[in-house]
Amino acid sequence: MTTNTAARVVVVGGGLAGLTAAAYAARAGRRVTVLEKATELGGRAATHEKKGFSLNIGPHALYRGGEAEHVLAELGVETKGGPPATSSGAYALQGGLLRALPTGPVSLLTSSLLPLVGKIEVARLLARLDSLDVASLAGTSFEAFLRAKVRTPEARDVIRALIRLSTYTPDLERLAADAALEQFKLATTRGVIYLHDGWRTLVQGLAEVARAAGAEIVASAKAVSVIREDGRVKAVRLVDGAEIPADVVILAASPSFASSLLPDVPALADWAAAAIPVTAACLDVGLSRLPQPRNTFALGIDQPLYFSVHSASARLAPEGGAVIHVARYGAPNDPRAGERELEEVLELLQPGAKHLVVERRYLPSITVAHDFPQAARGGARGRPGPLVPGAPGVFVAGDWVGPVGMLADVSLASGRAAAQAATRREANVLGQVRVKDLDARV
Ligand SMILES: Cc1cc2nc3c(=O)[nH]c(=O)nc-3n(C[C@H](O)[C@H](O)[C@H](O)COP(=O)(O)OP(=O)(O)OC[C@H]3O[C@@H](n4cnc5c(N)ncnc54)[C@H](O)[C@@H]3O)c2cc1C
CATH class of the missing domain: 1.10.405 (Guanine Nucleotide Dissociation Inhibitor; domain 1)
Structure with missing residues (x-):
């Protein structure tokens, strides 16, 4: 009988960052366990499938040429979909009215906006x-x-x-x-693409890669603390008291969550205090048909509003139906007024839509990213991690970690960076790596 003596890497969080970290760590030969507190994987990249409609959690677009696309390609996860349909019916919303949105040099010159x-x-x-x-x-x-x-x-x-x-x-x-x-x-x-069947395809793809490389993924497993002895990681404790042995832990959720698992690590508390979450209000709807097929996109000019028919570019709705995402950048002070505002935008672009709603979800305040590159902290390069000073063997990943990109690009890039740091020999033997040893790409 042979015993696997590879280091045990426990990844807490089964969103894009955690699954990316798991895939890389497992491919590097480590014994990997992913703990996800929810019953399903994916976190904010989950897609809810109901009556043939695939609803992402708010409008999701993958940036072509961004870090996420690079990481997914490296892992062999396919990204199929189409660009937003802005060529025929893109509008600017200004003073409650619709005008043509400049989408190129010609439309800029003829625009009545400026x-x-x-x-x-x-x-x-x-x-x-x-x-x-x-x-x-x-x-x-x-x-x-x-x-x-x-x-x-x-x-x-x-x-x-x-x-x-x-x-x-x-x-x-x-x-x-x-x-x-x-x-x-x-x-x-x-540009960007909307994904066929929603962002769950990324979640499923990453989970498959991680599993194929030997990672174990456990849902309904809520981590409550990281147990350390003599400064070294020993285990992750779950809410039911179970302890999952670990040599290395990758915390792939919010900065406040990371700090709550290791309250005695000052760096994590500082990072949690410094992060400024990006929030939004979202109205996600599935319609039985689209009243105005040409009205596919609108962007608020004097108000931070967004409207897009994602099913015009990607396979997200049953035959004849439509999936529309309407959003306000920044959560409104009054959630009910915010909901009415998004409903009005929907009716303005798609008159009569309210009578055609088959699926609907309003999210008054959702965290889009746990932080954004702040000028006061020196931009993206001022973001922390994946190493955690004062906590050897502990790494972080997520859309608030590391020097590259924004949004999901950061999650995937930091997931890879955390796994690379965690799987270096020094990380396992000494419980730490030096920043300069990190892959130059991240
Ligand atoms: C409305 C909206 C629109 C967006 N649009 C875009 C877009 O257009 N383009 C783009 O690139 N990005 C977009 N994003 C951002 C993108 O969805 C996120 O950056 C990405 O999904 C974050 O992945 P993550 O793994 O870092 O975090 P999460 O998805 O939050 O995953 C963290 C996981 O950790 C789990 N967890 C938390 N606590 C515990 C615990 N104690 N124990 C075990 N598990 C735990 C959670 O359940 C969750 O599954 C959008 C996000 C939102 C909300």
């Missing part, structure tokens, strides 16, 4: 994006950058709307300009 001088300013900024020294803007807020570069109020409003769309972040006074511009460039150069 005076001529504003059009010139927007065009000039877009043309200069590639030559901008973005890295030097890590400590500058996007709003400060915008005020310095663009004078026309209408042009500023249009650019703010486009930055909200690509970053999901409404707090432009604190969002770092480097990350905002990198994300905007990513969105405008390669």
Whole structure:
């Protein structure tokens, strides 16, 4: 009989970050266990399937050429879908009215959203994006950058709307300009896709890769603490008292969750205190038919609003039906008023939609990302992890961890980085690795 003496890696959290970390650690030959507190995997990337409608948790778009796509390709997880259908029916929502949304140079020139001088300013900024020294803007807020570069109020409003769309972040006074511009460039150069059958395909794909490499994935397993002895990780304790032996632990959920599992680690408490969650209100609906098939996309200019018919680009609805996501960037103060606002946007774009609703879910305040690159913390490079100072053998992953990208790109990139750090020999033998040893890509 042979005994597997490889290090035991316990990953807490079965979302995109945790499953990515599990896949890489298992492929590196470690004994991997994923603990997920919910009955299903996926966290915020889950897709709920009802009556033939696939509803993601709010509008989800995969950034082409982003870190998530790289990691998924490296692991062999397919990403199939289509780009948003903005060519025929994309609108700007301004003052409660719909106008044509500029989606390229020609529509920018003919747009009624901006005076001529504003059009010139927007065009000039877009043309200069590639030559901008973005890295030097890590400590500058996007709003400060915008005020310095663009004078026309209408042009500023249009650019703010486009930055909200690509970053999901409404707090432009604190969002770092480097990350905002990198994300905007990513969105405008390669674009995004909506995934056929929803984001659960990513969850399933990652889970399959992890399982195929030997990882065990346990649902309904809520972790409550990490047990350490002599500064070394020994086990993860579950809410029912069970202890899962571990040499290394990867905490792949929120910063406050990580801190609650190891309350005696000051770095985790500091990170939890410094994080500013990105929130949104979402109305996710499945309709029996689409009243106005041409009205597929709208973006709020004077209000942080979003509307998109995801089923116009991806297989998400039964024959003849439609899946629409309407959202407000930033949770509203009054959830009921926020719901009415999103219902009004839906009716404006798709008159009569309220009589065609088959599936519906309103999320008044959902966490889109646990943090965003803050100018005050030096942008994305100021984000913490995956190493945890003062806690050898403990690593973090999630959309608040590490120096690259935003949103799910960060989750997957940090999942990979955490696994790479955790599977280095030093991590297992000494319980720590040096930052400079980390893969340069993450
Ligand atoms: C409305 C909305 C829209 C979005 N749109 C986009 C988009 O367009 N593009 C994009 O790239 N990203 C988007 N995102 C972000 C993306 O969904 C997230 O970044 C990503 O899914 C986060 O994955 P994660 O694994 O880091 O965290 P999570 O998905 O939160 O996973 C953490 C997991 O840990 C589990 N857990 C927590 N505590 C415990 C415990 N004590 N024990 C065991 N398990 C525990 C949770 O149940 C959860 O499954 C969006 C998110 C939302 C909410």
